[in-house]
Amino acid sequence: GENVEQHPSTLSVQEGDSAVIKCTYSDSASNYFPWYKQELGKGPQLIIDIRSNVGEKKDQRIAVTLNKTAKHFSLHITETQPEDSAVYFCAALKDTDKLIFGTGTRLQVFP
Amino acid sequence: NAGVTQTPKFRILKIGQSMTLQCTQDMNHNYMYWYRQDPGMGLKLIYYSVGAGITDKGEVPNGYNVSRSTTEDFPLRLELAAPSQTSVYFCASNPSSGGYTFGSGTRLTVV
Secondary structure: OOEEEEOOEEEEOOOOOOOOEEEEEOOOOOOOEEEEEEEOOOOOEEEEEEOOOEEEEEEOOOOEEEEOOOOOOEEEEEEOOOOHEEEEEEEEEEOOOOEOOOOOOEEEEEE | OOOOEEEEEEEEEOOOOOOOEEEEEEOOOOOOEEEEOOOOOOOEEEEEEEEOOOEOOOOOOOEEEOOOOOOOOOOOOOOOOOOOEEEEEEEEOOOEEEEEEEEEEEEEOOO
């Protein structure tokens, strides 16, 4: 079955700096890769996703890149703000199968 | 449009008691899921359903049961609560393949 590894587990950055979170997956048939943001006491919220026929996708300050050959994908947050502080989860899915989540990255943005 | 609604938000159970965690979605999604999230950990799939009348086990189904009599509802049943079931439980849904919509969670403590 699919296995998703996520690094780092914690990440601290200064406000205005960039943050990068990386994930690798094991099943080459996986074709959908979402990223979720979870704020304290809340459920995960989808922030960006990418499908396997695309190499990069941007939405304002966040972007996701996908390298199918290496089976890894990354979340990039530029110009970080204190409100970006949260736990971020990557996930991988194959067709209509089940999402498999990474173990999460706790991002802290210091003013 | 309420999305995915979970009740209750908090609950304390004694060992051996039973309870049902409720989950309702109003988006007419076929797929529904139950995850548990232990402190500082990622999301582990308990059970899922691909449509009314169909349920299947996830990674950690022991100690739980589900039913899916309607498209909207996917309750999770704990029959004999154990301290190991202390966790935050999230319900999610999606239309087929793609981004999941999560509820806000139920925080369960078993003492």
